[in-house]
Amino acid sequence: MSSPLFVLATIIAKPNHARQVSDAIQLVLAPSRQEEGCYRYDLLQDNSNDHRFVIQEQWQNKAALNAHMQTAHFKALVESIAPLANIDVAELNLLA
Structure with missing residues (x-):
């Protein structure tokens, strides 16, 4: 059994775009x-x-995260906010 995968997506909206990014x-x-x-x-x-927004995620495993990244809603999100924000994504494993 694989261990859970955590994701922290930090999104910093460009000036005047915080509401649009949040929505x-x-x-x-x-x-x-x-x-x-x-x-x-x-x-x-x-x-x-x-x-500055953070999406805190926990997934069953990498396969579940990969499936999420292929969904229409995730792809639409990335497409809609990419020009409006800087995005940094970190994948983390639980140590203790």
């Missing part, structure tokens, strides 16, 4: 949470920078 992310929350292998899919906003 786009919120559209994928429900369908992502319904995907097989999704344990957690939460949207966080930085308290000191309203243009």
Whole structure:
């Protein structure tokens, strides 16, 4: 059995685009949470920078994450926010 995979996607909206980026992310929350292998899919906003968002994800394994990245809602999200934000994604394994 493979161990869970965690993802932290940090998204920093460009000036004047925070609301648009936030709205786009919120559209994928429900369908992502319904995907097989999704344990957690939460949207966080930085308290000191309203243009900085973090999507905190937990997946059953890498295969579940890969399947997520092939969904229409995920592809639409990336396409819609890519010109409006800087995106950094980290995949992490649980150590303890």
